[in-house]
Amino acid sequence: MSRDDRQSAVASASYHVGARRAYVETMTLIIAVANQKGGVGKTTTVVNLAQASAAHGLRVLMIDADPQASLTIYAGADPRALEAEGRTIHHWLLEDRTPDEVIVPTGTGGADLLPSSIRFASAESELLSAWNGASLLRERMGSLVEQAGSGDRRRRYDLVLIDCCPSLGLLTVNALAAAHQVLVPVKTDYLSLMGVSLLLETVERVRARLNPGLEIMGVLPTMYDRRNAHDREALDELIELLGERQRVFTPIGRSTVFDQASVEGVATLISRPEHKALDGYREIVARLTRRTAGERREEVTIDGR
Ligand SMILES: Nc1ncnc2c1ncn2[C@@H]1O[C@H](COP(=O)(O)OP(=O)(O)O)[C@@H](O)[C@H]1O
Numbered sequence: 434m435s436r437d438d439r440q441s442a443v444a445s446a447s448y449h450v451g452a453r454r455a456y457v458e459t460m461t462l463i464i465a466v467a468n469q470k471g472g473v474g475k476t477t478t479v480v481n482l483a484q485a486s487a488a489h490g491l492r493v494l495m496i497d498a499d500p501q502a503s504l505t506i507y508a509g510a511d512p513r514a515l516e517a518e519g520r521t522i523h524h525w526l527l528e529d530r531t532p533d534e535v536i537v538p539t540g541t542g543g544a545d546l547l548p549s550s551i552r553f554a555s556a557e558s559e560l561l562s563a564w565n566g567a568s569l570l571r572e573r574m575g576s577l578v579e580q581a582g583s584g585d586r587r588r589r590y591d592l593v594l595i596d597c598c599p600s601l602g603l604l605t606v607n608a609l610a611a612a613h614q615v616l617v618p619v620k621t622d623y624l625s626l627m628g629v630s631l632l633l634e635t636v637e638r639v640r641a642r643l644n645p646g647l648e649i650m651g652v653l654p655t656m657y658d659r660r661n662a663h664d665r666e667a668l669d670e671l672i673e674l675l676g677e678r679q680r681v682f683t684p685i686g687r688s689t690v691f692d693q694a695s696v697e698g699v700a701t702l703i704s705r706p707e708h709k710a711l712d713g714y715r716e717i718v719a720r721l722t723r724r725t726a727g728e729r730r731e732e733v734t735i736d737g738r
């Protein structure tokens with residue numbers, strides 16, 4: 434794909450400005466964290482944003498939508514045991530289990546988890562044969578984010594973060610169709626940049642056919658080493674490619690603290706809150722918590738009006 438092609442693909446997926454937002458701010462904010470490349474920091478991003486937002490008092494649900502179940506393992510749950518008990522995303526989405534049967538609560542101050550397991554890999558083909566295969570998650574989301582039982586539709590979570598799998602197949606399309614916003618972590622190397630336009634084209638298609646309100650929250654450069662010339666060039670290219678049209682957040686630094694944190698099962702933003710590599714995560718958490726604080730002051734606000 435030439436540079437011009439890439440730029441036009443990005444332009445067509447550009448940020449909706451001024452348009453009336455498709456969700457009212459008093460609703461649960463649903464963010465899909467997506468990139469079809471593996472190893473770019475999706476799961477790490479979900480854990481850090483979820484745990485830090487929960488520590489700020491938000492009610493947060495993390496959805497593991499990846500059959501590899503990295504998020505489930507990171508959160509300290511056992512995918513095989515949960516699968517044996519019928520308590521995974523597959524059982525909720527395709528086998529009519531209730532949210533209360535599948536959600537793993539992590540208690541006060543923590544983020545809840547809707548876990549995954551390898552069984553979810555078969556969902557791709559099951560969804561293909563369902564008439565509503567691209568929008569099943571969207572249809573079922575209400576049951577997940579609203580308080581069970583009561584008829585008053587009180588919301589159960591302020592924030593839902595969906596950890597997508599590394600593909601642009603139906604599982605990711607379901608996440609994009611169910612979300613209000615998509616956050617795109619991108620590793621700062623050339624090969625990773627190549628994939629961004631393809632993802633943004635997919636976002637555009639989902640917006641056109643399934644979810645007109647879908648917004649691109651922004652692109653988050655990850656694993657960035659400012660001492661490395663290749664990283665600096667890749668970041669410059671990313672900003673040049675997207676800067677005018679998409680928000681590019683402060684890059685997450687490359688650091689071994691992330692691997693240590695995944696072993697400990699605690700987000701780096703919780704265990705080492707002052708670490709310099711985390712500025713980008715802090716920036717996003719501040720946005721998420723501001724949104725909720727503003728909303729408490731003003732009962733119903735439609736952004737941009
Ligand atoms: N900023 C970072 N610097 C260094 N390593 C990181 C960083 N973010 C994540 N990692 C590590 O990179 C690996 C892949 O990250 P992960 O979040 O699982 O990516 P994905 O979900 O996109 O596959 C993990 O071992 C993780 O600990």
Ligand SMILES: [Mg+2]
Nearest residue numbers: 475476499503
């Ligand atoms: Mg992952």
